Amino acid sequence: MKKLKYIPLIALALVFGCADYLDVNVDPNNPTDAEGRLLLPAAQQSIAARVGNRYRLTGSMWSQFYTQSNTASQYIAIDNYDVENLNFLEPDFVELFPGPLNDLKFIKNKAEASENWTNFLIAQVLEAYAYQLVADLYDGAPLKEGLKGDEGNFTPVWDSGPEVYEELLLRLDNALSKDFSSSTNQSPLTSDLLFGGDVESWIRFANTLKLKLMMRYSAVDPAKAQSLISGLVASGAQFLDTDASISTYYDQPDRGNPLYEADRRNLNTTTNLKASLTLVNFLETNVDPRINVFYDAPIAGGPVKGMRQGTNSISSTILDSNTISGARVLPTDPAIFISLAEAYFLRAEAAARGFSNEDAKALYDQGVLAAFDRYGLDGSSFVAPGGAYEYPGGSVEENVEAIIEQKWVSQVGGNAIEAWFDKLRTGYPSFSSSAPGEAGYNPLAPGAPILSFPVDAVTFDGDFPRRLLIPEDEILNNPNAPAQPADGILTSVWWDVN
Numbered sequence: 001m002k003k004l005k006y007i008p009l010i011a012l013a014l015v016f017g018c019a020d021y022l023d024v025n026v027d028p029n030n031p032t033d034a035e036g037r038l039l040l041p042a043a044q045q046s047i048a049a050r051v052g053n054r055y056r057l058t059g060s061m062w063s064q065f066y067t068q069s070n071t072a073s074q075y076i077a078i079d080n081y082d083v084e085n086l087n088f089l090e091p092d093f094v095e096l097f098p099g100p101l102n103d104l105k106f107i108k109n110k111a112e113a114s115e116n117w118t119n120f121l122i123a124q125v126l127e128a129y130a131y132q133l134v135a136d137l138y139d140g141a142p143l144k145e146g147l148k149g150d151e152g153n154f155t156p157v158w159d160s161g162p163e164v165y166e167e168l169l170l171r172l173d174n175a176l177s178k179d180f181s182s183s184t185n186q187s188p189l190t191s192d193l194l195f196g197g198d199v200e201s202w203i204r205f206a207n208t209l210k211l212k213l214m215m216r217y218s219a220v221d222p223a224k225a226q227s228l229i230s231g232l233v234a235s236g237a238q239f240l241d242t243d244a245s246i247s248t249y250y251d252q253p254d255r256g257n258p259l260y261e262a263d264r265r266n267l268n269t270t271t272n273l274k275a276s277l278t279l280v281n282f283l284e285t286n287v288d289p290r291i292n293v294f295y296d297a298p299i300a301g302g303p304v305k306g307m308r309q310g311t312n313s314i315s316s317t318i319l320d321s322n323t324i325s326g327a328r329v330l331p332t333d334p335a336i337f338i339s340l341a342e343a344y345f346l347r348a349e350a351a352a353r354g355f356s357n358e359d360a361k362a363l364y365d366q367g368v369l370a371a372f373d374r375y376g377l378d379g380s381s382f383v384a385p386g387g388a389y390e391y392p393g394g395s396v397e398e399n400v401e402a403i404i405e406q407k408w409v410s411q412v413g414g415n416a417i418e419a420w421f422d423k424l425r426t427g428y429p430s431f432s433s434s435a436p437g438e439a440g441y442n443p444l445a446p447g448a449p450i451l452s453f454p455v456d457a458v459t460f461d462g463d464f465p466r467r468l469l470i471p472e473d474e475i476l477n478n479p480n481a482p483a484q485p486a487d488g489i490l491t492s493v494w495w496d497v498n
Contacts, residue, residue, distance in 0.1 A: 039107055040122065043100040044193045047130055048246045050092045051415055052258035052335030055133065057273075058089065059416030060327075062465065063408060063423065064278035064451050065294070067309045071321040074263075074272045079310050081465050082458045084488050089137070090471040096130055097147065104130075105147050117178035118185045118199045122192060124175035125206045128168045129337060132213060135164040136421055137468045139493040140482060143167055157480045161494040165213055169228075172210050176203065193246045194337070205244045207237040208343045215346060216495040218353060219425060229355040240343040243374075247334040256331030264329060273327035278452055279412070280306030280325070281436035286388040293375045294412050295325040308435050310454020329413075336414035341371040345407035352399040361391045364403055371410035404428040405450070423451070424466055427498035433461055465489040466496055 060066045061079050068079040077086045104123040111119035134141040141164050145156035159167065180199050187197035195201035210232060217225035249257045253265060263272055275295040283291040284304075295304045299322040307324045344367030351360035365383045372379030382389040389406060392398045404426050411419035423429065429450035434441040436452065453461050467489060474481045485491035 043103040046100040048335035055417040063419040064276040066273040115184035233356040244337040245334040251331040257333040275306040275325040277306035341410040424496040
């Protein structure tokens with residue numbers, strides 16, 4: 001359990017709440033016990049800091065929402081796929097285990113002992129969410145043997161990606177099977193920063209997370225995906241009807257959105273992240289009003305303008321950075337775990353692939369509308385007959401392509417790393433050697449590539465990252481850590497067969 005430095009009253013409660021509070025062998029600043037509700041906000045905020053900062057940034061650059069300004073250099077390596085020797089994301093891996101995952105384990109154990117199934121479910125959903133991220137980034141995780149330092153196991157064996165997924169589905173089913181009407185349940189109330197302790201929302205989150213896990217089998221084992229998803233839907237499972245997010249951020253130091261704090265306030269600059277020409281062109285082509293909420297106007301004035309992905313080497317005398325729009329990142333932006341739009345698109349894709357009997361078109365339309373509504377915009381004309389985003393209703397692949405493209409756009413400002421996972425899993429949006437404005441580039445043509453290969457990428461044209469290397473800290477300290485993949489970051493994870 002981490003030191004509870006943000007809740008100093010806990011130490012007082014633990015010290016003065018017992019008769020031997022003057023025992024000099026007890027460190028009052030490092031309590032060994034605490035209520036789960038006091039640990040929950042720290043665990044949630046820590047996961048949000050991973051999803052809402054470096055994972056969001058990496059996903060936003062690889063999914064071509066943002067690109068590195070040619071007058072700054074903070075994220076050049078990310079933009080150009082030069083990440084094999086970069087430890088940019090290693091701190092997130094290192095933080096997850098002794099931090100939120102350890103706290104969630106403590107909450108789960110305490111909740112199970114007292115049969116407080118509400119807290120048990122919350123902790124299990126968050127744990128599964130964090131482990132899924134690790135497994136998708138590294139093709140595995142130290143799940144079953146992890147966090148057992150108290151039992152003397154400091155060198156856990158890693159479980160493979162499929163093993164992690166199987167175990168997470170079992171754990172989520174176990175948590176969902178509990179009696180949430182029992183008198184032993186106690187709501188964490190405002191200590192729960194996502195849903196205020198509403199157990200029904202957490203059940204919906206759990207089911208939506210299960211659906212996301214099940215959809216990972218869509219290409220590698222479609223029969224299994226169909227079996228799992230059809231059973232989930234037939235059981236009457238309810239899915240998210242609102243964003244699963246933390247929205248209690250303020251424009252104050254250390255209290256703002258994680259990416260804003262890291263990129264804008266701590267670096268004291270707004271010049272790092274520019275609008276990617278890829279998404280700008282897509283939005284312009286479809287006359288999509290979200291272009292003006294995703295990006296700021298250029299410093300030099302005029303309409304939103306994008307910059308080709310990975311063109312940092314182009315000197316400012318050739319490309320004036322002041323004429324390129326910046327990525328809009330606000331201190332009050334929420335940190336999104338799973339958005340309502342993503343939940344609809346997950347269900348739409350499952351239905352389009354024949355994995356469920358739900359209405360794919362209706363769910364697709366709801367996903368597009370939810371993505372617009374997040375910004376107070378009305379997307380109904382876009383999904384209407386003849387609209388730019390009308391559901392194609394054609395072949396399975398045509399329908400899936402439309403769903404994933406709209407899901408891709410919906411992840412701007414949200415869980416952007418998930419947009420990259422979807423690209424790996426489905427192949428959409430696809431890559432082109434050309435860029436917007438060059439001959440042969442037409443994002444409106446059926447099956448046309450949308451993403452363009454970064455100009456300064458260190459990999460060969462068409463070779464893009466498919467995973468991260470095992471963190472160096474893990475390799476050095478855990479002899480049971482897996483070996484680095486043979487093809488490095490170009491090695492596919494288990495569900496990436498496209």
